[in-house]
Amino acid sequence: MEKSKIVALEDRIPKLKEQRKRKANRRLIFLLSLFFAIILVVAYAQSPLSHVKNIVVKGNKIYSSTELISQSGISTNTNIWKVKTEDVTSHLKSLSEIKKASVNIKWPNTIIIQVQEHKRVAYLQTDNAYYPVLENGKILKDRKIAELPANSPILFDFKDGPVLNDMVTGLENLPDEILNSISEIHYSPTKTDQNHIILFMNDGFEVSATLRSFSEKMANYPSIISQLDPSKKGMIDLEVGSFFKAFDQQGEDKTVEKAKSAG
Template identity: 50%
Template sequence: MEKGKVVSIEDRIPKLKQIRKRKANRRLIALLSIFFVLIASVMYFLSPLSHIRSITVVGNRYISQEEVVRLSRLTNDTSIWKINKKQSIENIKSNPEIKTAEIRAKIPNSVVIKINERNRIAYMAKEGRFLPILENGEILGPIKKGDIPVYAPVLVGFGEGNKLNQLLGELEQLPQEILNSISEIHEASTKTDIYHITMYMNDGFEVSATSRTLSEKLVHYPSIISQLDPDIKGVIDLEVGSYFKAFDKPAPNNQKEGQTRAGDS
């Protein structure tokens, strides 16, 4: 039987000491790292480094970023760790145009506010000012002087009441691309139709219609104008069927443009 190699205890002690020393060093490094991370974290929390440096607003069309930030009441003196999201969201939603709001804090010191606005389906022209009308029918105060109504038509000659409510109900059902194509809608009631309106389109055409069937008829507008000469502007009558009549122009032999069928809706 072969005898095993015998290692004296004196030879093993230095190796054991080295192993224990390496383990102790690793523990010390780990403890020091945790200590410095904790110190750095405390300094970050307590110092201006944790204060908000930038606020980004996304999802806004009508309301300026500055206004949303003002409503949130978040400032450069607010610590990113002390944001009261619930209260800030309530503050933002105090504006009737804002349907929903969301706040996300991003380390080290930035904030993103995402909002969802209620659509403006029209603007009411009143005493030289423009009052936005929201999708829920609420009429807001006038926009700032010099601001231009966007994304919705201007209503001229309307007051609060059945005519306005009827028209708003129809506009709300229109696709956004159709709504964007309308520049102005004028109240033009007649003895036979108190809901008669005249619309001026952004492409230069004029539309005669009744608000009682507006959403049903106007949805065919792109198809109707695709059949017309874009260089010859005129009135598209959508009250009964769909007819087109060019604007009167001086013509040879005192002739005028006649009435032509534009297509049924």
């Protein structure tokens, strides 16, 4: 019995040596692979291959892709390993019309910039120029345009402050169908209502309203005009109730003149 055990043990020694040798070889191969992988990563990081090759901009309508890329500070000379997404996002959000921004890295060398811009709800007419008014009530004085904007209400006699903010909030709450039907809005305060406004609609009607209930009552505008004769223009009063008063040609001229000279 003892002799058979000794023989069996001697038979096992070469096998144990072989197993240890294979483990040592696998360990060596792993270490060598890791070493060369590190060398490749370092070489890649230091070479032009690690530079940004593509910059994709999404969600922009007001700003051009070129403007946003320039503001981001990223170029094709930028090492992708050195791109700090938080810093790039901060640069983009410093633009007046950027509401949200995110930056993602898509390996090996693509940057994706996603932005959400503040909506332009109207334009403010001042000194024969038009300034965009954003959904947050901010007037972009560095983005004036000389030509009459299309498909956006023009605000007259408004200034920075609570009244303008209430006006913007009211416009934001309107469906696009109604918002696009408004041509002009004149701030026309009275002794009894400091929030009084007069609207000139694209269909030829005028609306007298107050900012306190503007968006709520203007939401019914399509229903109101559907009950009127489109050939008879006049003033739709939404201040207290909701009634219509037609005007003749002379009365219409006086109403427009009074509205445009108000304030």
